[in-house]
Amino acid sequence: MTAASGFSFNVTASDGAARTGIIQTPRGEIQTPAFMPVGTAGTVKAMLPGTVRELGADIVLGNTYHLMLRPGAERVARLGGLHKFMNWPHPILTDSGGYQVMSLSQLRKINEQGVMFRSHIDGSQHLLSPERSIEIQLLLGSDIIMVLDECTPFPASFEQAENSMLLSMRWAERSKAAFENAGSAEKGHALFGIVQGGVYPELRERSSRALCDIGFDGYAIGGLAVGEGQESMFATVARTAPHLPQDRPRYLMGVGKPSDIVGAVLRGVDMFDCVLPTRSGRTGQAFTSEGVLNMRNACHAEDERPLDMSLECPASRDYSRAYLHHLVKSKEILGSMLLTWHNLAYYQNLMRQIAAAVRAGRMQAFAESFLAFA
């Protein structure tokens, strides 16, 4: 394949299957392992973009499904692209829209061509095909573009998972062709393929090989964190990652809890995205070294301690649990702001801890102690 212009990945340290690295993009570098905050509709919810950056995020994720419906990809393009629109000049990865089409839209109908669906916002009808997904992501100006795939539901029989995976591989080929026809690599965009195959190692291996034959700038593992459980997810990652090129970033989509991330890095994953820190922030949950705290709980009502003095984040240090409890109970926007901020600080700090463990050659021990506690 034509390598994306200005896009590269270099492993800087490794420890077993785990590694640290740097993804170079025309819009700046991404330290891996990387957690990508989710910026669904052009905003990491309840966060200023500058604050997201200060926490250490090198890249955020944008949702093609949400953005194609509102404000619309063509409108974003007329306004100068997603980076300018949302005031985030650093790298952006966009998903293909496939996952949200299946989970959020109405009257969706999937066939070889793509997915026909009605918007959950206004009922308008849209076709999302591999070609249209690439077109939308290019209109948005995404730095890392994902192929359209079908996220195989769980549970699925071997035959269901195989047929679904094969459809995704045909779509991956069409996505690659559409990407190349638009001259996207030369314009600095990168394209990632997505491995499917449910929890069946044989299918995951076949899918990985099919994608490698097509050739991508990076490889995602899709269709996990859909109910199969952590053990099964780890087993699937462990049986998939070895079939992906060492010199390309690996991205575990939609994952996950802190312990999921630790266990997946241990098995060779470099990139993650998840709504958990942001969504939990809006429902009163706080990630801490003591576990997840539900700030609605009355036990916090007179607790003067901050969430975590060890984090260099004002939301973690400058407000008491009692105050956060009050804000959550009172449904104050500031409660969502502070808890989201804190949770993202917790996640970005976790990524730095993981990277340090890999560099120190003690990732296995770090993972064991982390997972024993979690």
Add this chain to the structure above:
Amino acid sequence: MTAASGFSFNVTASDGAARTGIIQTPRGEIQTPAFMPVGTAGTVKAMLPGTVRELGADIVLGNTYHLMLRPGAERVARLGGLHKFMNWPHPILTDSGGYQVMSLSQLRKINEQGVMFRSHIDGSQHLLSPERSIEIQLLLGSDIIMVLDECTPFPASFEQAENSMLLSMRWAERSKAAFENAGSAEKGHALFGIVQGGVYPELRERSSRALCDIGFDGYAIGGLAVGEGQESMFATVARTAPHLPQDRPRYLMGVGKPSDIVGAVLRGVDMFDCVLPTRSGRTGQAFTSEGVLNMRNACHAEDERPLDMSLECPASRDYSRAYLHHLVKSKEILGSMLLTWHNLAYYQNLMRQIAAAVRAGRMQAFAESFLAFA
């Protein structure tokens, strides 16, 4: 009266009835004319306290009604007071709770003793008397405490307004006694009286004299901005302010629109509070030099201009109107955050413009051009 320890007011410039000044408090100084952002339930909604401060606010307002119900004044006191609770180390003025009791609570019953009411949150029964209001505000640790009054409804007959005003004056006397009995002045708290009397100049004058006889650290004009209209409000302020001491701050409660503030400073008012910039921010309204913009309006959908490049506020400069339109339409929290931030920047900038006009001896001209446009 015993002057509050560490509390003073000095006029630094005057131009007709308009003036600039400095209120000294043990927690820092307040430049006047001052706009106090409303921090209803221990938070200026959708704003970080540090950001409120950076915009130039020297003082915020806390609502006794909201805080007494949740989290409760005694709890706030156990947690070290409202300043520590909400991470705002600068001056705080608290209202008496009377206004919200009448507008928000259920089954309220007013008599000479005070107001018996049921909480709008959980139906619990409470008595708010002049003495209890002072006690609550002292528990919160308020720097400027307001007497309990009855906000006379509009319209009210002369007789209704007179009886209501006389009740407020008896309550003002009880408030002062409760404040003194607690040794509050020595602890650095200040107490403001509130002039009532509807739109009747004679009643406003009698109320002003009654309060001056009791003696307060500052004097508020209450019972306006309740439907009487700007002209009538200005007339009432103009007929009230001359009866208040020159050497004490004057505070026009719950006011108002930018033009209301300009016109009231012209007539001798020093302090203001209003939910307008914050509440409007949450409903998609932006205050600008072009007037109030409704960001939901489709005319903004592809407008690349920021709200106001002349304001030194990231929310006003770094985001396009198109993006703000998208956030408001998508009900994104960031929309409330950015518009509230911008609106408070607009208000604080307006206060600086007014102060500059007073110092330059051109307040009349400033007000005329401002009100002609508004």
